Amino acid sequence: MSSHPAPEPAKSTRSAGLSGRVRVAGDKSISHRSLIFGLLSVGETLIGGLLEGEDVLATARACRALGADVERLGEGRWRVRGVGVGGLRTPSEPLDFGNAGTGSRLMMGVVAGAPIQATFDGDASLRSRPMRRILDPLEKMGATVVSCAEGGRLPLTLKGADRPLPIEYESPVPSAQVKSAVLLAGLGAPGVTTVIEREATRDHTERMLRGFGAEVSVERHGEHGRIIRLAGQPELKATAISVPADPSSAAFPLVAALIVEGSEITLEGVMTNPLRTGLLITLTEMGADVTLANIREDGGEEVCDLVVRGSRLKGVDVPAERAPTMIDEYPILAVAAAFAEGETRMRGLSELRVKESDRLAAVHAGLAANGVESRIEGDDLIVAGKGRVAGGGEPVETHLDHRIAMSFLIMGLAAEREVTVDDGAMIATSFPTFAPLMRGLGAEIEMEASK
Template structure:
């Protein structure tokens, strides 16, 4: 079925130029982990009682999740550095008065679709122009099998997109579902739906994805187990009608955000930085492994565990990088970091090849297409494949760049914008991107932080 489009979030474009700098030095902290921040708010809203969260990412995406949960009955407040959430309990979500605008946040809409699917409410989700193009069918399919009903706008190529209305079913039907694609968002949506229904919900994961949902659900008291079967599939089993207990959560720095200053330090001669308090969960740390294999001088100091998540300070020094063949099976552990890896590859010695990246074509933008077009503008030789890029590096020589070249199109994609901002530091004469505004969705203060390192 289709629905009429509603007003969408309007973002004012903010062009920005980035030029070569001196060595990057100093110690910095990046904003809190986006994935953990979303889940901290959602699970706290489902607990009975008061949860407290420190280190929450205060980017637009996470704030959209907070606003959505308030609209459905949770009380969420900030005092100083502490966010307090008074939860309504599993099954306690209320009917929102109006449609919920989630801006640019794909994580918000997909996780909240799962949350609503097993509640007796009807919720309409809208978003900005970028989010409204992203397909939602992969989430609709399993949640429909659990009994939820969906009305969505259909794109010109027949894909279900926003605006989208979810009509939940309570009690919904437990599901055993084998993920057809590696997607932590789909897995998490199913598990969130499974909290508020009798019986057992089971997700079969052939390829491991980030496991924050499983870790945090157990931390909040859900009856959840993870096992491996004889075929090396992860079997995640959740007992429904859960009762979640409030928690005190400390969110570590986001490795996806840390990726940008880390790569910048590797590329800019003389750089020596430390990025403090970064989450290094193995399901998220693939980029750092690949950069080390390329010759990057990256070490992990003061390793510790915070709230069940491994954390470390990352020490990075300028390094000569070498092109490699990136194995396809590492993609789920660094799927959001490929844009900045492509920048590192553009400055490496030799060719870097990637494959298995179909998922990048359905992110905030078609990231393979956008990165290929932008890299060509600044003088990088490459070949674009359906599932990856092959990039011929400059051997460390600055890329031509030049503010007289066309501005790099970011397509409302925060990671495209930040990747080319880093690239600008490694050009001979800088570059311009058409819009820095989307960076606020995940990394508030990004440009100022990079300037701090270069000062």
């Protein structure tokens, strides 16, 4: 099992206007999937712009353990020689995913659809996260949970199906990870595997399946949902992938530039897939001065440059149906809401309770520690924005959650007194260049390890 490194407290202080032009790291969702589809295809997949955070590197190690030849060619440049859908080997050691929820859950789908057995493990945070929602459909497809910790948690040993069954599965929760695990298991099944979503979730798996040669159809289902059908047992063909900049990572300098007076920055090549733009839509409703420039396509995804200027924000009501398009961005949206004038209500956030931490509780506590009023009503978070934040409270408890750590370090850039977090070490799991990138824009951020 991964052990978490020693805590590295971090702090941020009020900064002058941010300026500069930067490209944030590659999208984490696409980085995980690039490696996994490289593993499952025949031939050589070349990846450019791969996010080299610890989560993605854990997925690379798992692909290697399952039989792929995975090689780093240079910064962000990787080559994967795959073994095909039917060529996976049983790993000799447990697959250690560290903190990588996406990598572990998607790889469960891969293993479930193959006649192999693998043990999944991770750090204390990943061990605490629920896996039953993934395991339920995979068991319907013929996979067997040989052993697991209480509640279907890691460490967990999964035996894949000798003859996977195609199923029709309606996910009870909007989750791209559940959908993707079922589709990945369905690659090994004869016939058509169908996933029904009541609310559309990010569609990178469907797009990339097509890009690697699988037959996938998508149709609307109700007002917000979709039906995805995958023809099983394709021969996936290796391809070249260019990973666009991660909108979830771009969210941090984006909000920083909005709340720090006098800022103007440009964020290059940010993915604007319609199922990932909930934060942009919400911030625009709040009055954010954000211009989308140089709109283009890169690696099968829509991308653009975001020009962001300091703005006076106002509180808004964020509808629950928007949650799947911005599920990772609510902590940083709560920070923006704290600097807005008026109340912001974020609806339908039950999914935040089962992320790297209970993000709903962690955000609420972090806001309170820095003098911001907020409350939780059911699955809603309501932030009472006053246009200013005092800061200067006790260190925010991050609960090993990288997005909590980064969000509150951004808060400190515009707060009246410094904001501290109890640990910034885990930021490396998703955004290893966060601190130097922000400092390059003029942000006053200090990580203990970089003193």
